[in-house]
Amino acid sequence: MIRMKKIIAIVVIVMMSSSLTFAQKYFTKNGNVSFHSKTAMENIDAVNKKAVAVIDASTGAMEFAVLMKAFEFERALMQEHFNENYVESDTYPKGSFKGKITNSSSVNFTTDGSYPVTIAGKMSIHGVTNDVTAKGTIVVAGGKINAISEFTILLADYNIEIPSVVKDKIQKSIKIIVNVWLEPKS
Amino acid sequence: MLAHQITKFMNIKKILLVILVLVVIGAAYGYYQYTRGNKDLSGAKADVSISAVDLYNEYSADEKIANTKYLSKVISVRGKISKIDKDATGSASIMLDAGSDMGGVSCLLDTRHNDEAAKLHNGDSVLINGSCTGMLSDVVLVRCSVQ
Numbered sequence: 417m418i419r420m421k422k423i424i425a426i427v428v429i430v431m432m433s434s435s436l437t438f439a440q441k442y443f444t445k446n447g448n449v450s451f452h453s454k455t456a457m458e459n460i461d462a463v464n465k466k467a468v469a470v471i472d473a474s475t476g477a478m479e480f481a482v483l484m485k486a487f488e489f490e491r492a493l494m495q496e497h498f499n500e501n502y503v504e505s506d507t508y509p510k511g512s513f514k515g516k517i518t519n520s521s522s523v524n525f526t527t528d529g530s531y532p533v534t535i536a537g538k539m540s541i542h543g544v545t546n547d548v549t550a551k552g553t554i555v556v557a558g559g560k561i562n563a564i565s566e567f568t569i570l571l572a573d574y575n576i577e578i579p580s581v582v583k584d585k586i587q588k589s590i591k592i593i594v595n596v597w598l599e600p601k602s
Numbered sequence: 603m604l605a606h607q608i609t610k611f612m613n614i615k616k617i618l619l620v621i622l623v624l625v626v627i628g629a630a631y632g633y634y635q636y637t638r639g640n641k642d643l644s645g646a647k648a649d650v651s652i653s654a655v656d657l658y659n660e661y662s663a664d665e666k667i668a669n670t671k672y673l674s675k676v677i678s679v680r681g682k683i684s685k686i687d688k689d690a691t692g693s694a695s696i697m698l699d700a701g702s703d704m705g706g707v708s709c710l711l712d713t714r715h716n717d718e719a720a721k722l723h724n725g726d727s728v729l730i731n732g733s734c735t736g737m738l739s740d741v742v743l744v745r746c747s748v749q
Binding site: 445446447448465466468481482483484485486488489490491492493495499505506509510562595597 | 638639673674690708736740745
């Protein structure tokens with residue numbers, strides 16, 4: 417009888433720990449997503465510190481969402497132009513990415529380390545959705561994970577038109593930098 | 603005749619001077635517009651004064667309508683602090699309780715006011731000024747400061 421209890425206890429513990437390792441989701445509401453454009457005339461940097469991100473360690477699925485108006489520029493005028501003329505954030509207030517880590521089996525979410533990953537999914541900005549693939553890194557450190565990626569998108573792919581007067585000041589392809597720290601979701 | 607020519611010359615000089623002054627003012631205004639940073643909303647006159655509970659409930663009820671009312675507006679929001687978060691870069695966000703388990707009103711402090719987070723505690727009642735950017739899981743205000 418005691419033995420039986422012991423076995424049940426072990427089974428329960430194993431089930432609990434496996435559900436912890438396999439059904440673990442990581443989450444943040446304070447992720448950093450920035451973008452960068454560089455031409456001979458002008459450097460433009462904008463950062464959004466309120467990205468919401470979820471990564472499911474068991475499937476490698478990931479979702480990111482940002483509010484376009486939460487991108488902060490050093491210069492207020494650029495921020496106004498970005499919102500009013502380019503991404504039209506009153507009409508399209510959100511940007512999102514839904515996809516997965518294609519090689520998630522090579523990431524050990526329970527062992528500290530740095531794992532190179534490839535991400536594929538769909539990104540929506542300005543009411544337009546496109547397929548995106550990107551290289552990135554998942555760093556596992558003390559139970560938290562740091563997801564890092566840099567990739568470029570073409571503004572034209574998202575129907576964002578740059579008026580000819582400023583075409584020398586804004587790159588046609590914009591570099592997007594993702595750097596988010598996620599914590600286990602309780 | 604000579605006197606006439608001199609006054610004519612003086613007039614041209616005056617006109618040129620006025621044009622020069624206008625050009626300088628224009629250039630200065632243009633430069634100011636081009637380089638100005640985002641305004642510090644601390645002490646700024648709010649477009650809307652509302653409680654965190656009401657703001658969150660309006661967004662939960664109809665995000666589209668709430669966006670037309672609040673997007674990009676300077677909001678003066680009052681509520682109780684439920685959480686203070688710092689991201690990896692040290693930027694602080696103050697979460698105001700909205701009476702819901704699903705979310706609240708999250709206020710990212712203006713970098714000029716980031717230190718204010720150190721003086722705050724969970725449960726404190728505060729009044730925060732910020733610019734509304736919409737809703738993800740929470741209603742998000744940026745460029746915030748405690749009033």
